Amino acid sequence: MSGKVVKVSGPLVVATGLADANMADVVRVGPQHLIGEILTMNGDSASIQVYEETSGLGPGAEVVTTGAPLSVELGPGLIENIYDGIQRPLEEIMKLAGSNITRGIQLPGLSREKKWEFTPAVQAGDKVTGGDVIGTVPETVSVLHKIMVPPRLSGTILSIQAGAYTVTEPVGVLVDDNGERHELKLMQTWPVRVGRPYSHKYPPKTPLLSGQRIVDAMFPVAKGGTAAIPGPFGSGKTVMQHQLAKWSDVDIVVYIGCGERGNEMTDVLREFPELVDPRNGEPLMKRTVLIANTSDMPVAAREASIYTGITIAEYFRDMGYDVAVIADSTSRWAEALREMSGRLEEMPGEEGYPAYLSSRLSQFYERAGVVECIGSDERRGSLTAVGAVSPPGGDLSEPVSQATMRIVKVFWALDASLAYRRHFPAINWLNSYSLYLDSLKPWYDENLGPQFMADRDKAMAILQEEASLNEIVQLVGKDSLSPNDQLTLETAKMLREDFLQQNGFMEVDWYSSYERQDKMLGMILDYDKLCREAIAKGARTADLFEIPFREKMGRAKSVPDDTFPAVYADMAREMEQEIDAAVAKGGEDA
Structure with missing residues (x-):
């Protein structure tokens, strides 16, 4: 189904003739097939946020809907990869298009050529439900990738076989309760704005060991908890998040550079492959996924990158792993929301941010937690969310800082005066707090006395x-x-x-x-x-x-x-x- 562009305003495009399209559908815009997402529908008119530069696009250009929401591909190949905000592999793009990303380029999130060695964990005749592990793939020396039945599928295994497969080749066949056959592959897709299901959520009771004394001893965050790092320019937010990504005792790290400066993201991309994992002596990249969405990239993709990152993290959490999501920074994500809201001519809230700013922040942080994973075997996984906040001028009374403080349970307030005195980490011990101290006390008493x-x-x-x-x-x-x-x-x-x-x-x-x-x-x-x-x-x-x-x-x-x-x-x-x-x-x- 296709429509026509009638208005272009930066990353916002208005198109008509899309009466059968749905909210949140992904569309392709113009002759270059720019990727976009429908934000609002009014009759057959749709407001679309385009995740790429729209210069040269004008009225009359064709808009084609894919009929599916913005989704990510989940399977072997995620670890060690570097993606942009909508899960396009940047290294593959560079091989294809050089140092400049060509507009409208379409590449799958997971390689279609690479073969993975699959070992089944079930056999023909076994009954399985959504979330059950049907086999494993040694993705890296640090991560054993568990292949799971898609959450909404259940039935009986008809056939399954070990061997080397690409992510699109079937490794087995499942027959559901209605007698329909479904091919089981190494890969599954999931819409980024929908949280992945779990059986039960537990209160966090184990601390996340970061190796930073002021964090671990004074203001600890629990595995499955939420934390924010607010601070003015130059106070060490990015350095603090790098330390957390490097040393936290989690199985998987998903680092989202959301609207960060290009040189800081370059530092991450250079440092991480050289860092040695203290657990096994291997490079830290062997258990890391990087999402690079720098401040010069299109503003709409910045908003999507947060959801892309947390969906990938939930997928590894469902395997029973401890995962940390580091978002740097949620302030620039909120600025992207503000820009799109202004172009949609919505009623502005405080300081021009949309009225739904708090609820969007909550949707991100609420996806953290310690959960009982779905499936017949008992697996527990945790997802810890840490977001940086960059208040203009270090003013913590601005809307993003205040909304974040109402949601997260740990607040590491960075202080520019400490940073200028070369005191690292520059966390002000008088302004910071942790609401996990009471729930973590039994763990400390048992393990440290x-x-x-x-x-x-x-x-x-x-x-x-x-x-x-x-x-x-x-x-x-x-x-x-x-x-x-x-x-x-x-x-x-x-x-x-x-x-x-x-x-x-x-x-x-x-x-x-x-x-x-x-x-x-x-x-x-x-x-x-x-x-x-x-x-x-x-x-x-x-x-x-x-x-x-x-x-x-x-x-x-x-x-x-x-x-x-x-x-x-x-x-x-x-x-x-x-x-x-x-x-x-x-x-x-x-």
Whole structure:
């Protein structure tokens, strides 16, 4: 079925003669067959957002509907691939069209030539339902790809055979309850704006280990949880998300560069293939899917890229894997929504954003969670969603930040002043929060002992007390404070510089295990406790602040991983001896 273009306004095209088309149908526009999606229908008139540059397009051009919604291809070949916002493989496009993407180019999301070695997990005569695993494909050395029955299909396996197949060749045949035959292939498709089904959703109870001390110890996010990283220009949002993508203890990472600067996306594409996965020593790309949709690409595709990424992530979650979706950034996605809404002449909401901004953000973040996967075998998978927010001028009162804060449960507020002081990660510990602390406490108590959460609460109290003491220091000076208050400032300085601050360029410090975090935090708080006891016995604060342990604590994070338990134990013993010596010296001076 086809219609004619009557109006072109940037990425928005209005066409008539499409009375039989449906909302969300994918269409091909003009002689170049530009890909677009129907946003609104009014009689036989359709408003279409085109995912490519529309220059040269004019009234009278033909519009052909495909009769299907925007969908992604799901199967072997996703891992290690780099896609644009509508799942076109960029490396294949470059081979075909050179460095510039030709408009209207049509390429499948998964290679039709590559053969995959399929091993069946069921046999003829077995009854299967949607979501059941019928076999496996070793996609990379890091990922075993599970081939599943499409969610809406069930019946009896008529035939299935091992061998090497392309994604379009049938590996078996299924007969449904009505007697109809269905070919089972390695690939399935799914509409991006519809969440994939699951049996049950559970509350997240396991932390996502990121290796960043301020995240894991102070503001943890749970596997299956939601988090936002807001911050002004230059505060380290992208670097923080790179660290999460590199070191998070998940099986699959889906990184969406949504409206990012081209040079930042280039850094990702160069870095990831060179990074070594700490789990198995293989390149990190062996369990990563990248979606590159830079700020110079068409604005409408930016809006689609978020849904493309989260649908791919849900597919791997359905296999029972832990998946992390990193979206950088949802602010530029919201700007794409605002531009399309303005061209549709919809009533604007706050700051020109559409009135449905909050609901669209919710649709993205609500697809995260820990779920019981559909199918007869018991599989649990998790999908963790982390989105960056880029408020203009760092103003967190703007609509995207406020709407995100109402939805997510972890808020890592980046601070430009910390970033300029070279404090990384530049997360402000006074403005950030995590609502998962209570639900994660049983895990921490079981795996690290109840002391870890007690130490975390004590450290946060010291940092908050430092903020109020700093106001007094600015008025009357540090020397006017009591010895205990001076010790609070010194302990807070150790927490900030020796614990929370990490060196992303130093191999031994860009990742920190829970065991190491626990010991470092415990040592700093032991120093605080022993010094308070020493002050009560007459020790001078100047002597306590000058003990050799203070300098060693500053270098503690550079101790190699294989030796830190012994080194930290020696440091703790030396600290006690040095504090005892300071007490004795104070007694002699008295």
